[in-house]
Amino acid sequence: MKQSITRVLSLLLVLALAVGLLPMAVLAGGDEETIWLASAFVSYPMAGAHPNLTGMTEYDTDPCVVDEVHFFELNSSDQPIGAFLNENYSFVAGQKYACQVLMSAKPGYRFDSENTDGYVNNRYADLNVLDSETAVLTVYLTCAAEYCTVTFDANGSKDAPPAPIRVPYGATVWDVIRNFEAVAMPDQPWEYFWDWSLDPFATDFGANYYFVNPVTEDLTLYAMWIPCPREVELYVELPEGCMTDGVDKPSITVPEGASYAAYSDNLYVGLVDGCPHPDLVYCDPLQRGVTYYSRATVYAEVAGQLPAIHLHGAELVSVEGHESWLDIIYSVTPQDDSAVTKASVAINTPRAGQNAIEHHPEVISLTPGVQAGVQGWFDSPELGTEICEDALEGGKTYYALINVGDETGNYMLSANNLSLELLGKNAELIRMVDLSDVMPNHVGAVVGVTIPRTYNFTVSVKYGGGKFRSDRRMSKWVKTMDFADTEEGPVTLYAKAEPGYMFKSWYDATSYETLSKDPVYTFDVDHDVNIVASFVKKSFDDVGAWDYFYEPVMWAVNHNPVITRGVGDGLFGVGSPCTRAQIMTFLWKANDAPDPITTESPFSDVKPGDYYYKAVLWAVENHITRGVGDGRFGANDPCTREQAMTFLWKSKGSPEPQSMENPFTDVDAGSYYCKAVLWASQQTPPITAGMGGGLFGVGVTCTREQIITFLYKVYGPKG
Numbered sequence: 001m002k003q004s005i006t007r008v009l010s011l012l013l014v015l016a017l018a019v020g021l022l023p024m025a026v027l028a029g030g031d032e033e034t035i036w037l038a039s040a041f042v043s044y045p046m047a048g049a050h051p052n053l054t055g056m057t058e059y060d061t062d063p064c065v066v067d068e069v070h071f072f073e074l075n076s077s078d079q080p081i082g083a084f085l086n087e088n089y090s091f092v093a094g095q096k097y098a099c100q101v102l103m104s105a106k107p108g109y110r111f112d113s114e115n116t117d118g119y120v121n122n123r124y125a126d127l128n129v130l131d132s133e134t135a136v137l138t139v140y141l142t143c144a145a146e147y148c149t150v151t152f153d154a155n156g157s158k159d160a161p162p163a164p165i166r167v168p169y170g171a172t173v174w175d176v177i178r179n180f181e182a183v184a185m186p187d188q189p190w191e192y193f194w195d196w197s198l199d200p201f202a203t204d205f206g207a208n209y210y211f212v213n214p215v216t217e218d219l220t221l222y223a224m225w226i227p228c229p230r231e232v233e234l235y236v237e238l239p240e241g242c243m244t245d246g247v248d249k250p251s252i253t254v255p256e257g258a259s260y261a262a263y264s265d266n267l268y269v270g271l272v273d274g275c276p277h278p279d280l281v282y283c284d285p286l287q288r289g290v291t292y293y294s295r296a297t298v299y300a301e302v303a304g305q306l307p308a309i310h311l312h313g314a315e316l317v318s319v320e321g322h323e324s325w326l327d328i329i330y331s332v333t334p335q336d337d338s339a340v341t342k343a344s345v346a347i348n349t350p351r352a353g354q355n356a357i358e359h360h361p362e363v364i365s366l367t368p369g370v371q372a373g374v375q376g377w378f379d380s381p382e383l384g385t386e387i388c389e390d391a392l393e394g395g396k397t398y399y400a401l402i403n404v405g406d407e408t409g410n411y412m413l414s415a416n417n418l419s420l421e422l423l424g425k426n427a428e429l430i431r432m433v434d435l436s437d438v439m440p441n442h443v444g445a446v447v448g449v450t451i452p453r454t455y456n457f458t459v460s461v462k463y464g465g466g467k468f469r470s471d472r473r474m475s476k477w478v479k480t481m482d483f484a485d486t487e488e489g490p491v492t493l494y495a496k497a498e499p500g501y502m503f504k505s506w507y508d509a510t511s512y513e514t515l516s517k518d519p520v521y522t523f524d525v526d527h528d529v530n531i532v533a534s535f536v537k538k539s540f541d542d543v544g545a546w547d548y549f550y551e552p553v554m555w556a557v558n559h560n561p562v563i564t565r566g567v568g569d570g571l572f573g574v575g576s577p578c579t580r581a582q583i584m585t586f587l588w589k590a591n592d593a594p595d596p597i598t599t600e601s602p603f604s605d606v607k608p609g610d611y612y613y614k615a616v617l618w619a620v621e622n623h624i625t626r627g628v629g630d631g632r633f634g635a636n637d638p639c640t641r642e643q644a645m646t647f648l649w650k651s652k653g654s655p656e657p658q659s660m661e662n663p664f665t666d667v668d669a670g671s672y673y674c675k676a677v678l679w680a681s682q683q684t685p686p687i688t689a690g691m692g693g694g695l696f697g698v699g700v701t702c703t704r705e706q707i708i709t710f711l712y713k714v715y716g717p718k719g
Contacts, residue, residue, distance in 0.1 A: 032110040035063050038127065038135055039119040040101045042069050044168045044175040045143040047093035051085045063109035064135075068102040074140070081138075093145030101125075101137040111135045122174035122212060144168030148215045155200055155223040156496060157188045167215040174211050190228045192301035192324070196221040200498065201467050201477035220499065227471075228301040229259050235346050235423075236264070236296075236313035238286075238332065238368045247281045250314075250332070252296050253364065256348070260300030267292045267332075274318060276329065286368065288410075289336025293317065298326040312423050313344060313366025334368040340411045340418065343367040343404050347424030347447070352394030352454045353485060359392070361400050361449060366423070369410055376400025381430045381446055394453035394488075403435055405442030413443045426450040456528040457486035459493060460509075465501035465535030469494050488525050495519040495533045502538040504545040506531055517546060540572035549574075549705040552712030556586070563589045564708065578707045581612040581635040583644055584625065586707060587651055588615035590715040596621055603633035610635070624650045638701040642673035645688065648714050649676035658682045664696040673698075680710075687713045 039062065043052040051071040071089075073082035074096055081098055091097070101120060105111055110132035118127035118137040125137040146169050152161035162183040165176050177183060185193040195202075198210060200222040210221065233255050239248040252264040268276035269292065276293045286292065294314075300307065302321040309319050314330040344366040350359040356377045365372035377388040377398040388398060404420065405413055415432040422429055426449055433444030459468060460480045467477035471492040495503045496519065506515040509530040515521065536545050539557050543550055553572055556563035563586050567573035588594075596617035601607060606616045616633055619625045624647055628634035649655070657678035662669060667677050677696055680687035687710055691697040702710075 032105075032108055032132065033063070034112045034115050035105055035109050036115060037062070037117055037119065038064050038103050038111070038137060039122070040066050040069070040103065040137060041121060041178050042099060042101065044121070044171045045071065045091040045097055045099075045141055046168055047143055047145045048090050050087055051089055051091070053087055063106045064103045064111075065106065066101055067104050070100050070102075072098040072100065074098055091143040093143055096140055096142045099139050099141055101139075103135050103137065105133045105135075121172070123172070142170050144170050149218045150215065151218070151220045152183060152196065153200065153220055153222045153499075154185060156225065157185060157191075157193075157223060159186055159188065161185065161223065169216060170214045172212050172214060180211075185223050187303040187305075188225070189305060190230055190303055191225040192228055192303040194224040194226045194301075197224050198222070201496065203476060226301045227259070228303045228305075229307050231308045231310060232260060232262075232298060232300060232326070233258070233310045234262055234296065234298070234312065234328070235364055235366060236294075236311065236330065236332065237364055237366060238313075242286055242369070246283045247286060250294055260298055262296055262298045265295040265297075267294050269293075271317070271329075274329070286334050288334045291331050291333045293329060293331050296328040296330065298328060299324065300326060302326060312346060313368075332368050335411060340367070340370060340406075340413050342419045342421065343370050343372075343413075344421040344423060345372050345402060345404065345445075347402075347422060347427045347449065349425045349427070349449055350392055350451065351485065351487070352392055352451050354392050356388040356390055356392055356398070363402055365404065369408075370404060370406055370413075373403045374400055375403075381448060383446065392451045394451050397448045397450045399430065399446060399448050401433070402445045402447055403439060403442050404445065405435075405439060407441070409441065411441070413441060415443045418443050420445050422447060424449070426452060452487040452489065453526075454485040454487055455525055456530075457481075457483035457491070457525055458509075458530045460532055462532045462534045464498070465537070466495055466497040466503060466533065468496070468533045486525050490522060491525050492520065492522040493531070493533070495521075495535075497535050497538070500538055501535045502545050504534045504536045506533055508532075540566050540574075541570045542574045543572050543705075547574075547705075549709045552709045552716065553705065555712050555716050556708050559589065561589050561593050563711070564704075567704075573704045576704050577638045577701045578644075578704045579635065580625075580628075580633065580637050580639045580643070581610075581616070582704070583639045583647060583702070583707050584619050585612045585615040586711055587624070587647055588618050590711050591618075591651065594618060602631070603627055603635075604631045605635045606633050619647075622651065623654075639707065641688070641697045641700050641702055641706075642667075642671075642677065644702050644707060644710055645680045646673045646676040648687065648710060649679050652714065655679060663694065664690055665694045666698045667696050683713070685713070 053069055071085045073085065074080050075082040099120060111129045113127065113129040116127060116129065116135070118125040120137050120139040123139060125139040128136045128138070130136065147166040148169055149164050150167055150173060151164045154161040167173060167176050183196070187193050198219065198221065202224050203226065210219065235253045237251045237253070239250065242248065247267055249266050250264050252262040254260060254262050267281040269279045269281055270277040271293055276295055281292055301324050306319060306321045309316055309328065311330055314332045317329040317331055320327040346364040346366060348362040350361070360376050361374050363372045363374045377400055378384060379388050379398070381399050383399060383401060392398065415434040418432065420429060420432070428448045430446040430448050433446060435442045435444045458481070459470070461467065467479055469477050470481060472483070472486070473481065477496060493506065497503050503519045505517050506521045507513060508515060509532045515531065537554060539553055543553050557565065567576065596614055598617055598621065601613065601617060602620060603616065606613055612635060625633070628637065657675055659682065660678065662678065663681065664677065667674055681689060691700070
């Protein structure tokens with residue numbers, strides 16, 4: 001019997017050294033590059049299967065190849081590797097085996113026991129480096145007797161999820177797939193696929209260990225979607241004094257609360273093939289009229305689509321998107337004339353309720369070589385001497401004095417010819433002010449800033465069944481959200497149902513008005529709002545929350561005994577014709593499925609063992625049906641609307657209608673179903689109001705949802 005690969009190869013290595021077949025230079029490795037990861041993929045042992053004696057490297061680019069794969073029995077812990085298993089051996093369920101993989105280094109590479117790690121099916125394996133060219137990986141696998149099914153849920157994406165996979169009991173997902181990309185979802189617009197999770201509402205970036213944990217039951221994994229910014233605002237500011245004192249890195253800032261971060265590079269003298277020139281601007285002062293370039297990195301999940309880039313204080317040259325960041329190249333050109341005619345200033349607006357002294361407006365000059373300061377707040381555009389010290393009121397306009405200038409004397413500014421661009425929320429230029437008497441080479445600007453109003457904004461989930469998130473706080477799915485000071489303006493809410501539920505609507509918790517039936521709801525906050533997201537149980541894929549038959553179907557599937565379980569594959573069978581056997585079975589179960597007294601069928605097409613056998617016998621005993629003649633019940637015949645009304649009418653004891661006035665032109669006064677139809681149309685609410693146009697619909701086949709709705713109106717909670 002063969003020995004273990006380890007022992008065999010060790011013996012071969014000793015013999016080779018003895019006869020001089022392996023020169024010492026080979027063992028030394030020469031100038032070859034060290035292999036840092038030796039990984040392989042093998043078939044997981046299943047009960048009754050035979051050992052897999054072939055394998056493959058995990059990635060085609062690995063610097064090593066699989067030569068052989070062998071399985072062995074296990075002995076005691078002192079000598080774990082036992083007898084070699086040939087291709088005729090059958091694995092035994094529950095038994096643990098050793099799997100050994102013989103690997104060879106590709107030319108130019110070598111194994112190193114100190115620096116090479118080994119993995120089989122993405123689980124850590126013992127690595128035995130025999131020489132620089134050969135290594136053995138050993139991993140222990142327990143034979144499985146059955147499979148578990150792992151199902152993937154796209155979790156809101158319109159793209160189809162990966163097909164379910166079968167994982168041997170006790171194995172891992174990695175034992176079945178070779179790499180994560182095999183089950184990855186494509187990014188969807190403005191959402192980035194991050195990972196799979198057992199939690200349909202997961203948004204954290206932490207690792208999910210289901211890929212490497214043993215699977216011991218059927219699982220559903222949900223796609224994790226990370227929201228991406230649709231617009232990115234970047235404010236570029238050159239260092240103060242950079243015109244004369246040497247150049248530091250420009251600073252990049254983003255709005256407060258932005259879901260991304262940005263970092264700037266140095267300034268460069270030009271571009272080479274679209275990229276910044278390798279020569280830095282470091283010690284020399286910037287020159288007027290010369291264009292300089294820099295690179296910024298923006299960390300934001302881009303989801304295959306580039307967000308709109310709004311660059312302030314610089315000109316955008318190019319933007320390149322990656323999986324989770326943007327590379328941006330931009331340029332700045334200091335004024336080429338001593339007279340500055342245009343300057344840009346960004347204003348950060350405080351929030352309502354903040355103290356005016358502690359939260360005065362912040363300004364950032366976005367024009368190279370020009371500085372900006374601010375004095376405020378004032379209650380009137382005349383400014384005066386009284387500075388506002390109270391809490392800022394939402395909806396009220398406050399005023400500030402911005403001074404723009406250059407203390408170095410490089411630039412000359414004039415209130416008569418300076419065009420000032422204000423960037424910020426609700427900011428308006430009132431007038432320019434000449435400050436030359438008190439601040440040489442400075443121009444003032446009186447600006448008015450309207451503080452956004454704030455409102456109480458509460459959102460909650462009714463009766464569980466789902467979660468939601470808002471674009472004001474996109475990172476988490478929650479069941480309740482309370483904003484005590486939500487700024488006025490547009491808000492978007494996103495709802496997601498839990499497994500087994502579906503979204504129904506957003507509605508106003510005060511007026512109960514339905515606001516939207518779409519899980520994505522955008523509206524303007526201009527008053528205090530209290531919104532509820534409602535979810536309902538999902539029974540079938542073809543039954544929607546707003547279908548007229550939703551409640552009847554839910555009643556039928558939750559009735560004891562269950563009236564219907566649908567037609568299979570997650571479908572109720574909406575639009576499918578209902579047979580006489582089905583309606584009689586539904587009616588029998590709605591009456592609690594009593595056992596009939598007789599056990600002999602009067603019909604040739606109703607036999608013991610038929611699912612409708614007891615239902616039909618019960619209906620005959622209660623004078624609900626006599627069949628269709630010739631000794632037949634008509635089990636598989638479609639049930640028409642008049643037949644359905646007659647069955648229901650007779651099941652209630654054939655009551656007389658309140659009036660014989662007939663609203664339907666197709667219901668003859670002498671027909672067997674006339675009283676049944678009139679009785680049904682006179683109930684409150686009506687069991688049926690016909691099909692419109694004065695027609696009841698005699699001869700029209702009833703669909704499954706229509707039958708269940710009729711039953712619900714007669715036997716349901718409101719019947």
